[in-house]
Amino acid sequence: xxxxxxxxxxxxxxMIQFAILGTTGEIFGNSIRLKKFTLxxxxxxxxxxxxxxxxxxxxxxxxxxxxxxxNELIFHNMLPNVFTPFFISAFMNILxxxxxxxxxxxxxxILSKESNWKGINGALLTLIWFWIPAxxxxxxxxxxxRITLAAVWSVVLGIIMGYFKRKK
Numbered sequence: 001x002x003x004x005x006x007x008x009x010x011x012x013x014x015m016i017q018f019a020i021l022g023t024t025g026e027i028f029g030n031s032i033r034l035k036k037f038t039l040x041x042x043x044x045x046x047x048x049x050x051x052x053x054x055x056x057x058x059x060x061x062x063x064x065x066x067x068x069x070x071n072e073l074i075f076h077n078m079l080p081n082v083f084t085p086f087f088i089s090a091f092m093n094i095l096x097x098x099x100x101x102x103x104x105x106x107x108x109x110i111l112s113k114e115s116n117w118k119g120i121n122g123a124l125l126t127l128i129w130f131w132i133p134a135x136x137x138x139x140x141x142x143x144x145x146r147i148t149l150a151a152v153w154s155v156v157l158g159i160i161m162g163y164f165k166r167k168k
Contacts, residue, residue, distance in 0.1 A: 003144050014060040014147045015053040021151035022052030025158025032162030047111040052154075055104055056147070062100075063146055066092040067139070085139030089132050097127040130157055 006013040026048055031037045070088045073079040079087055101123050109115055134153045138146050
């Protein structure tokens, strides 16, 4: 049933998954950082879910587009036909990742009504140490499960980032 839904409604299912799991990752990260469970206020919670849903559309298109991009490079003998998931992940995160991070922060700033670009360098570095390896694993999965795993990775990264940003 889930596979049918994801296959029939790829954009809607991506939006739902990221709205729930991306927001959950932020809640976990914030709670770990503050050392107590903290739920966002309803308006902020809804806003974060909407932001994640919007990002999910671009993520879904990037997953499909960069898979095609790398497959074309392989077809034209511009890349070896080995480690394809790594190449998809690397190209996607190097070429598309910064745009996604800046877009996410921009929308968060609109939601919070402040201009906060603190920590953006650290966010960009996650593309190298977290997202490229994580999405390499993701692109080994069947296509129908990729967005689900990517949304789960956003929870994992939220937990990791919360741990490293804990208040002393």
